[in-house]
Amino acid sequence: MFEIIAIIAVILAIALAVVLILAAIKPNSFSVQRATSIKAPADEIFPLINDFHQWGTWSPYENKDPAMKRTFSGAASGHGAVYAWDGNNNVGSGRMEIIDASAPSKIVIKLDFFKPFEGHNTAEFTMLPQGDATTLTWRMHGPAPFMSRLMQVFMNLDRMIGKDFEVGLASLKQLTEKP
Numbered sequence: 001m002f003e004i005i006a007i008i009a010v011i012l013a014i015a016l017a018v019v020l021i022l023a024a025i026k027p028n029s030f031s032v033q034r035a036t037s038i039k040a041p042a043d044e045i046f047p048l049i050n051d052f053h054q055w056g057t058w059s060p061y062e063n064k065d066p067a068m069k070r071t072f073s074g075a076a077s078g079h080g081a082v083y084a085w086d087g088n089n090n091v092g093s094g095r096m097e098i099i100d101a102s103a104p105s106k107i108v109i110k111l112d113f114f115k116p117f118e119g120h121n122t123a124e125f126t127m128l129p130q131g132d133a134t135t136l137t138w139r140m141h142g143p144a145p146f147m148s149r150l151m152q153v154f155m156n157l158d159r160m161i162g163k164d165f166e167v168g169l170a171s172l173k174q175l176t177e178k179p
Contacts, residue, residue: 019153026149031141032158034165040176042127042134046104048172049125051076052083052096058171060164064090077101092116096123111140119148136172138165 038045048054052072056062068087074080078101086093092115100108106126113119121142128135140161144152 019150022153023146023150026144026152028144028149029142030144030148030152030157031139032161032165033137033139034162034169035135035137036166036169036173037130037133037135038173038176039133040178042104042129044176045127045134045136045172046107047077048175049107050078050081050098050101050103052081052098053077055083058168058175060167060171061091064088078103086115089116111142117147136169138169140165 048058053076062068065087068085068091071084072082073084074082074097077098079098081098082095083097084093084095085091092113094111094113094115096112097110098107099110100106104127106124109123109125111119111121111123113121119142121140124137124139124141126137126139128137
């Protein structure tokens with residue numbers, strides 16, 4: 001009986017060591033990015049992102065908790081606009097602040113998560129004219145502390161966040177393209 005317990009303990013120790021090694025060799029930063037082409041000028045897309053009050057019309061995160069508490073402060077839109085939220089486990093709590101708004105081509109947002117896990121990232125939206133269309137890119141990047149890398153051993157961050165980005169970009173496309 002002792003031999004079986006010892007074998008199980010060794011197997012568990014090896015499995016734990018493998019997981020810790022896999023987490024340790026992951027990059028110490030991450031980036032998730034998605035893009036789409038929208039048949040609309042950038043100046044029609046830009047205001048929907050630049051004004052946090054408009055995010056309810058397109059952001060995939062707005063519908064994940066109908067009871068989510070939202071607060072807006074700072075500037076009405078653009079540089080200095082602040083949006084904070086507190087919701088269920090699907091959205092957690094956090095704060096966004098627009099730190100750069102270069103109309104109609106780029107918006108940079110300081111993105112701080114408080115719950116369920118603390119994280120400090122940057123979100124960027126870039127709009128690049130391409131003939132009669134605009135290529136809209138949504139990118140989030142930031143540091144990946146060890147706990148984040150440990151979680152990434154078991155889940156694919158790019159696939160998880162990327163799906164939400166694709167939904168948001170599709171909503172922006174639907175809102176701004178003329179039939």
